[in-house]
Amino acid sequence: MTRTRILILSATVGCLMAGATLGIQKLSNVSANPFVGGVQQGVISAIVPGMLGAMVVDNNVHAWNLGLAAAINGAIYFTAAWGILALANRFWHLR
Numbered sequence: 001m002t003r004t005r006i007l008i009l010s011a012t013v014g015c016l017m018a019g020a021t022l023g024i025q026k027l028s029n030v031s032a033n034p035f036v037g038g039v040q041q042g043v044i045s046a047i048v049p050g051m052l053g054a055m056v057v058d059n060n061v062h063a064w065n066l067g068l069a070a071a072i073n074g075a076i077y078f079t080a081a082w083g084i085l086a087l088a089n090r091f092w093h094l095r
Contacts, residue, residue, distance in 0.1 A: 001092075006085045014078030021047045021070040047073050 020027065020043050027044055031037045050073030054064040057072075 001085065001089045006082060006089060009085060010078050010082035013081040014074040017047065017050075017077040018070040018074035021050050021073045022066060024051075024066070049073065049076055 024044070024047065027040050030040050047069070050069040050071075051064065053072040053076075054066070054069035055061050057068060058064045
């Protein structure tokens with residue numbers, strides 16, 4: 001896997017998580033369908049770090065900036081995906 005492909009995949013993961021953060025209002029109403037409800041709860045669990053980061057930056061637990069939470073989640077998941085893909089690529093080529 002090339003560096004460009006790793007960066008594109010990492011950016012895609014970061015943008016998807018940032019988009020999920022911006023769509024939290026639609027995700028917060030959990031579906032009655034067990035599968036869909038489980039997926040919604042998993043996505044909400046994944047976007048909690050950005051929400052906590054926005055609360056820390058804004059110094060307010062009750063009213064925090066959703067755009068800031070999306071940016072934090074995008075940065076967190078971009079970095080995590082980039083690191084995991086880079087390590088996997090390195091180990092793949094060592095075989």
